[in-house]
Amino acid sequence: MYRIDKHSLQHPSRRMISNRNISPLAFGYSYEIDSTDERTWYRLLQTFDDGNIYQTQACAKEVGGRRNICHLVLKLNDEIVAIALAKVKKLPVIGLGIASVFRGPIWRKIGTSPNVEFFRQAVRALRNEFVCRQGLALRVYFFTFEDDALGISSIFADEMFSLAGNEASDRTILMDLGPSLVDLRQALSPMWTRNLKTAIKSKLEVIQGTSDEMFGEFIGIYEEMVSRKNFTDAVDIYQYRQAQAQLPDALKMNILLCKSEAGLCSGLIYS
DSSP: OEEEOGGGTSOTTOSSOOGGGOOOOOTTEEEEESOSOHHHHHHHHTTBTTOOGGGSHHHHHHTTOOOEEEEEEEEETTEEEEEEEEEEEEOTTTOOEEEEEESOOBOOBTTSOOOHHHHHHHHHHHIIIIIIITOOEEEEEOOOOSSOTTOHHHHHHHTTOEEOSOOOOOOOOOOOOOSOHHHHHHTSOHHHHHHHHHHHHTTOEEEEEOOHHHHHHHHHHHHHHHHHHTOOOOOOHHHHHHHHHHSOGGGOOEEEEEEETTEEEEEEEEO
16 A cells, blocks of 8 residues: 655645645646546446456445545546546544545556556646645555566655555466466366366356345355354455445456355355
8 A cells, every 4th residue: 555645745834735746747638536427437447457346436435434435537638548536534624634545546548558657647646636735645555566567666656655554465376377278277286186076076056147146145155154264354245245236237246156966155256
């Protein structure tokens, strides 16, 4: 997570940030705030490769609580090149608060090579709007990889963001699914090969869909798993179910349920 707080931009003798702290966008770039309706926003999300459920109004409202939502649209010569949804929470009367952008900004246009300048200008626009103009703290929850081939971390540093504490690292496994099914199976370890043979003999049935009924079935085995393994569940699965009901069909999460002769045995939800 990257953050930028008010005190990191203001002079010690000042209590408020002036517009002199704003960094102008590069030539040809401009941004708009809350200029799109919900239907238009969903359409825009589907024009980006990195569009995701966390940048939808439904998820922003339901997951983590309802807050004020702002939509930022970045343009280059009137063409939309990046977007970002931010959740804003302000304290009453005094006006202090925080803006949070989760899994954004969105900047990888479908069918084009990644233009990292779109990302830089989007980050700058977020800073200008929420920190400089609105006087808020700003936190951007954005994943970067260790090799950081596109220099995302450097862009955040250039735009006066800092890492928020010692965030734990996750591990991502990239697997080439290009080989044939036969070659993929031959590359499996002996243990996975045995498990696969057992699954094939079990006459399992896999069902795919997006319905609320399937979501309910998934919740049943999900809660059973959490209880059986004594997990500390940080996810409110019911919030995601509520978000699912509000999403348009094209953006709904996909549900996979696996059934055996004994009944439902496993499930998966992915976006």
